[in-house]
Amino acid sequence: MSLDTTSARSRMLGRLRNHAPAAPATTVEALDASIDAHFAPRRAYTPLALSERIAQFQQMLEAAHAEVIRASTASWAADLAQRLAAAGVRSLLLDTACAEGQALAAALPAAVQARSYARPIEQWKAELFDTVDAGFTVARSGLAATGTLVVAPDANAPRTVSLVPPLHVALIHARTLHADLHAAVAAERWSEGMPTNLVMISGPSKTSDIQQTTAYGAHGPRALWVVIVTDDTGVTSAQPGAAQ
Amino acid sequence: MNTNTSTTAIPQMPRAQGQENTLHFVPTEQFRQRARAALDDPQLRKSFRGAMDFLQGKRAAQFPEADELEALRDLGEAVRQHALARLPELLEQLETKLRANGIEVHWAETADEANHIVHAIARQHAATRVVKGKSMASEEIELNHYLAERGVDCIESDMGEYIVQLAGEKPSHIVMPAIHKTKGDIGHLFEEHIPDTPYTEDVDTLIQTGRRALRRAFVDAQIGLSGVNFAAADTGTLWLVENEGNGRLSTTVPDVHIAIMGMEKVVAKLEHIVPLSSLLTRSATGQPITTYFNLISSPRREGEKDGPRHVHLVLLDNGRGQAYADEQLRATLQCIRCGACMNHCPVYARIGGHAYGTTYPGPIGKIISPHLLGLDATAELPTASSLCGACGEVCPVRIPIPQLLVRLRTEANRDPEESVAHPLRGQGANHSRSEQFIWRFWSGAFAHPRAYRALRWAVTRLRGLAPSQQMGWTQHRTPLKPAPRSLHDLLRERDQPQ
Numbered sequence: 081m082s083l084d085t086t087s088a089r090s091r092m093l094g095r096l097r098n099h100a101p102a103a104p105a106t107t108v109e110a111l112d113a114s115i116d117a118h119f120a121p122r123r124a125y126t127p128l129a130l131s132e133r134i135a136q137f138q139q140m141l142e143a144a145h146a147e148v149i150r151a152s153t154a155s156w157a158a159d160l161a162q163r164l165a166a167a168g169v170r171s172l173l174l175d176t177a178c179a180e181g182q183a184l185a186a187a188l189p190a191a192v193q194a195r196s197y198a199r200p201i202e203q204w205k206a207e208l209f210d211t212v213d214a215g216f217t218v219a220r221s222g223l224a225a226t227g228t229l230v231v232a233p234d235a236n237a238p239r240t241v242s243l244v245p246p247l248h249v250a251l252i253h254a255r256t257l258h259a260d261l262h263a264a265v266a267a268e269r270w271s272e273g274m275p276t277n278l279v280m281i282s283g284p285s286k287t288s289d290i291q292q293t294t295a296y297g298a299h300g301p302r303a304l305w306v307v308i309v310t311d312d313t314g315v316t317s318a319q320p321g322a323a324q
Numbered sequence: 325m326n327t328n329t330s331t332t333a334i335p336q337m338p339r340a341q342g343q344e345n346t347l348h349f350v351p352t353e354q355f356r357q358r359a360r361a362a363l364d365d366p367q368l369r370k371s372f373r374g375a376m377d378f379l380q381g382k383r384a385a386q387f388p389e390a391d392e393l394e395a396l397r398d399l400g401e402a403v404r405q406h407a408l409a410r411l412p413e414l415l416e417q418l419e420t421k422l423r424a425n426g427i428e429v430h431w432a433e434t435a436d437e438a439n440h441i442v443h444a445i446a447r448q449h450a451a452t453r454v455v456k457g458k459s460m461a462s463e464e465i466e467l468n469h470y471l472a473e474r475g476v477d478c479i480e481s482d483m484g485e486y487i488v489q490l491a492g493e494k495p496s497h498i499v500m501p502a503i504h505k506t507k508g509d510i511g512h513l514f515e516e517h518i519p520d521t522p523y524t525e526d527v528d529t530l531i532q533t534g535r536r537a538l539r540r541a542f543v544d545a546q547i548g549l550s551g552v553n554f555a556a557a558d559t560g561t562l563w564l565v566e567n568e569g570n571g572r573l574s575t576t577v578p579d580v581h582i583a584i585m586g587m588e589k590v591v592a593k594l595e596h597i598v599p600l601s602s603l604l605t606r607s608a609t610g611q612p613i614t615t616y617f618n619l620i621s622s623p624r625r626e627g628e629k630d631g632p633r634h635v636h637l638v639l640l641d642n643g644r645g646q647a648y649a650d651e652q653l654r655a656t657l658q659c660i661r662c663g664a665c666m667n668h669c670p671v672y673a674r675i676g677g678h679a680y681g682t683t684y685p686g687p688i689g690k691i692i693s694p695h696l697l698g699l700d701a702t703a704e705l706p707t708a709s710s711l712c713g714a715c716g717e718v719c720p721v722r723i724p725i726p727q728l729l730v731r732l733r734t735e736a737n738r739d740p741e742e743s744v745a746h747p748l749r750g751q752g753a754n755h756s757r758s759e760q761f762i763w764r765f766w767s768g769a770f771a772h773p774r775a776y777r778a779l780r781w782a783v784t785r786l787r788g789l790a791p792s793q794q795m796g797w798t799q800h801r802t803p804l805k806p807a808p809r810s811l812h813d814l815l816r817e818r819d820q821p822q
Contacts, residue, residue: 083430083441083444083445083448085430085431085432085437085441086431088431088432088433088437088641089431091433092415092431092433092587092639092641092645093412093415093416095645095648095649096411096412096415096645096648097412098649099645099648099649099650099746100409100410100411100412100648101409101651103409104405104406104409104410105402105405105406105409106402106405106406108406108592108593111402111403111406111592111596112593112595114398114399114402115399115403115595115596115598115599118395118396118399118599119598122392140612144615197629199629200629200630201577201629201630202579205543205577206543209539209542209543223613225612226612226613227612227613228613228617233628233630233631234628235627235628235629238628238629238630238631239572239576239630239631240576240577240630243569243572243573243576244573244577261598261601261602261613262595262598265594265595265598266595270559270594270595271558271559271593271594271595273559274559274560274561274594274619274621275621276620276621276622276623276624276625276628276631277576277618277619277620277621277631278619278621279572279616279617279618279619280613280616280617280619281615281616282612282613282614282615282616283615284615285567285568285569285615285616286567286568286615287483287484287531287567287568288500288567288609289482289483289484289487289500289501289502290483290487290502290505290507290510290527290530290531291371291374291375291505291506291507291527292374292375292378292379292500293507293527295527295528295530295531295532297531297532297535298483298531298534298535298567298568298569298570299481299535299538299542299568299569299570299573300568300569300570300572300573300615300616301569
């Protein structure tokens, strides 16, 4: 069976070319400017102080059925470890290569076993699906307007950590919060290079496919805990819009 | 892959469903009969009325400021029109960028070609099991049926899609596929098809049953198949929007990911998706954002531990090129598939999605289906509208749906022999010589005073010949009869000096 589709390609593109307008009605620069002109002034009306952005982020996440935990750099690991144990988590998947993962692993009581993602998924797929209770990730940043975690999975914290276990725990440093998606795309310069996979997460998995009744835990995590870590030095020192 | 290491009881997958019930489109020609049957089904009417009211309310709550909504719609329209104006160039750029990222790109001019491509990839990987995230493009090409005939099982993993697959049906809504079903229907369906499942109407229990039944499908499938909501040509990124997580699982856990995308969905830049994604989630389900935005830019890279090692994108034409060729009809391709037009359509609310007999029901279905299937198969659809304009008013990218409906009616009534700049497949499907004769006679009579006077004289004198049975009109009304004296005559009499 051939997978050569070049003749379909030339027919499809040829027909489009024959009928494409001579020039777009707007230039890409004008379009970019009108998008910026739409979002930027609206942000100016909304609270820009980090503390208010954190409050908005928390409120949106809670409205989406996520649990939000506010903690300081010094206290979050012990606090979270205790909550995990209380929730009956026995097996926690985390990234032992990052500082946050190490701190959490060190704080865990004996009842909670820390596991790292040591092997490629195909070597332990069924085990991953059936035996891991929770996955811990550190978000790259967040979007206050929609209560959204921006997660960029990598070799140490693969995609399935935030997806397969029934509980996803995400840590976010408050200083990485953006006002909205438009601000994040610009500040983090997404157009200059995207990771293999970038995920925006705005609550636990859900569905309203049965009679418009929302049920949580459709296929992804049933529960999402978001730990917002604020610097001990005080939140007001951070620059609005800054990411890391 | 070992499937027996599971420690939890997983019910046997009811996999044979797609094969036993071959899911063919019902002939669209029978639209009137199906519409009538739907109108006579009180349960169906209730399901849709409730769902439409709910979705309309949710959408309205997301757009409290009219100014912001209108400004965002302007942006959405501008982004889509800009992309369509540069479509051939953007498709090439997307292809180049995706290939550089390691994603293979295939071009399919027809549904059959697209099916062939997916099957060929399945053969390359000796795959027999495909787990699917939601994809209307795959519904459009009837992929499940095609693959089932060739020994490849497709399992729908979106809860709504899974429900309609179990029932041997087609989606009745593009965003909420099982919108026509009650929780009681689904309770019985699960009891019948999923082992060890007692009947329940509790939605949480039903969803957990679905989750349990489908869990194994993600582990066992060699291929995950998905649709695409948006593609950015500048970064080579596929942007998928969902709530359940089945889309992420389908595009992450199996070793091969195949995405199928209508070729119109590419935009120039990643930033351009920002307004579109906001319009999509707020218009579709009234959410500020969905649970997951899943942005895929490459297969698993060296050192990464999950994600598919092979990613394919199938670019689908399947009649879209015909809409593109015509300047007015090109606006059809601005669509971002939010479903707001059907949620606000008085016709859709009353007859439901299945009556249309097409993959895309409702107003968007009426304007896109003639390009996908030809006007000969769909000529009645553009007439199933009162032209109330609700669809055009809510469309987040300002597609002038009512105007396009009128245009398609014109094309369906046009003489099949007439030569036009951009002929549509099936032109003249509704063409009637007697109707055309009547219109010619009418315009002739009204354009020539002498003929008009003669006609007036005849009509007022022969009014007794008006039939007493006038088809639908006399079902609930008294028959129409010309007046004994014309307005012209009455006015002349009044103005005559006594």
